[in-house]
Amino acid sequence: MKQKLAVLGMVCPFPLIEAKEAMESLKSGDELEIDFDCTQATESIPRWAAEAGHKITNFVQLTDASWSITVQKK
Amino acid sequence: MYLTKDNRMFYALLIAISVQSIGVFALIQMGLIQFQAGEFNWLATILGSFIFGIGIILAGGCATGTWYRAGEGLIGSWIALFGYMGMSAVMKSGALSPVNNSLKGISTPTNSIPATFGLSVWPFIALLALITIFLVVKQLRKPKVFIPSLPPKRKGLNHLLFEKRWHPFVTAILVGLVALLAWPLSEATGRMSGLGITTPSANILQYLVTGDGDKYLNWGVFLVLGIFLGSFIAAKGSREFRFRAPDAKTAVSSFSGGILMGFGASWAGGCSIGNGLVMTAMMTWQGWVSLFFMILGTWAASYFVYVRPRASAKKKAAVYQTTTA
Numbered sequence: 001m002k003q004k005l006a007v008l009g010m011v012c013p014f015p016l017i018e019a020k021e022a023m024e025s026l027k028s029g030d031e032l033e034i035d036f037d038c039t040q041a042t043e044s045i046p047r048w049a050a051e052a053g054h055k056i057t058n059f060v061q062l063t064d065a066s067w068s069i070t071v072q073k074k
Numbered sequence: 075m076y077l078t079k080d081n082r083m084f085y086a087l088l089i090a091i092s093v094q095s096i097g098v099f100a101l102i103q104m105g106l107i108q109f110q111a112g113e114f115n116w117l118a119t120i121l122g123s124f125i126f127g128i129g130i131i132l133a134g135g136c137a138t139g140t141w142y143r144a145g146e147g148l149i150g151s152w153i154a155l156f157g158y159m160g161m162s163a164v165m166k167s168g169a170l171s172p173v174n175n176s177l178k179g180i181s182t183p184t185n186s187i188p189a190t191f192g193l194s195v196w197p198f199i200a201l202l203a204l205i206t207i208f209l210v211v212k213q214l215r216k217p218k219v220f221i222p223s224l225p226p227k228r229k230g231l232n233h234l235l236f237e238k239r240w241h242p243f244v245t246a247i248l249v250g251l252v253a254l255l256a257w258p259l260s261e262a263t264g265r266m267s268g269l270g271i272t273t274p275s276a277n278i279l280q281y282l283v284t285g286d287g288d289k290y291l292n293w294g295v296f297l298v299l300g301i302f303l304g305s306f307i308a309a310k311g312s313r314e315f316r317f318r319a320p321d322a323k324t325a326v327s328s329f330s331g332g333i334l335m336g337f338g339a340s341w342a343g344g345c346s347i348g349n350g351l352v353m354t355a356m357m358t359w360q361g362w363v364s365l366f367f368m369i370l371g372t373w374a375a376s377y378f379v380y381v382r383p384r385a386s387a388k389k390k391a392a393v394y395q396t397t398t399a
Contacts, residue, residue, distance in 0.1 A: 011134050017380065021384075037318060039309075046221050049222075059222060065147070065316035
């Protein structure tokens with residue numbers, strides 16, 4: 001199952017906080033696609049995912065200052 | 075940092091302070107620059123720094139952070155910056171200057187930590203350097219986790235400058251060196267202090283309003299304009315620039331954060347740079363006390379802004395679920 005989290009327009013650190021919360025409601029193996037445009041999160045979201053042991057299945061820059069990352073729950 | 079409980083940024087700050095401290099006191103020793111610690115307005119520093127810390131959370135970044143985020147095209151930071159510049163100018167030379175000066179009388183005669191103990195400054199610098207090295211080594215020895223990053227699209231210098239994320243500790247050394255260079259460079263223009271953000275920010279507004287360039291245009295003004303320009307170039311180069319408008323709620327919170335930061339920094343005699351990076355390196359009570367209370371302020375504010383509203387929202391959701399179940 002893939003869930004989408006639209007946090008475009010949210011300022012840091014809210015995208016990360018939202019992602020952590022959304023992750024809690026997911027089951028193992030589910031994916032969370034996060035679209036965001038706060039620059040800090042390009043570092044903070046992958047770092048959080050890596051340290052929590054989740055897998056990153058996709059990470060791309062969409063346009064100027066906007067990115068999309070997909071995290072699979074461990 | 076405060077929310078994610080990430081200590082790396084605090085260690086990075088210690089590195090920048092140590093580098094600068096060693097350098098500046100070496101320059102003083104050689105008689106190249108002068109520094110007077112002055113007196114320590116402890117009450118104003120404590121209250122101001124705490125208020126400044128609250129402002130950081132509301133504005134979504136400290137004074138410097140607000141400047142460079144403004145350069146990345148975040149309209150919310152422009153709003154915060156405006157509140158910050160306005161309030162500092164009001165405190166420093168405007169209607170609130172009596173408030174600004176009201177607490178200045180409550181002080182201890184010496185601001186310098188070594189002078190209080192009647193010692194040379196070097197043992198303190200050595201202690202700071204040792205603690206920093208210990209913490210950094212401990213941090214670097216931790217097992218590394220692989221952190222996935224965006225696939226590189228550029229090569230060579232272009233990749234290094236605009237794409238690759240620099241290790242915070244490397245950046246910290248560079249920041250320390252910049253802060254160190256700021257002393258002789260600004261001294262050359264007749265300005266006897268290190269890096270600063272608050273006074274220059276206020277100076278811009280004071281200059282624009284009064285037109286008195288001799289009094290208000292100085293090294294610091296060009297420094298903060300440089301931060302703005304530099305972050306714009308960096309963001310544009312790394313494709314991270316875009317005008318981004320906040321919603322009404324964020325705009326209001328940015329504006330009030332800016333006002334609190336301007337008010338707090340004026341009272342405390344410095345912001346996270348002036349006190350947290352420079353006055354700490356100068357081994358003054360003002361720097362370290364201010365740093366402590368700034369961190370306390372951000373903790374208090376993040377509890378009320380982030381942690382509590384979310385906890386109560388969760389509680390409500392739980393109650394709702396049990397009633398509908």
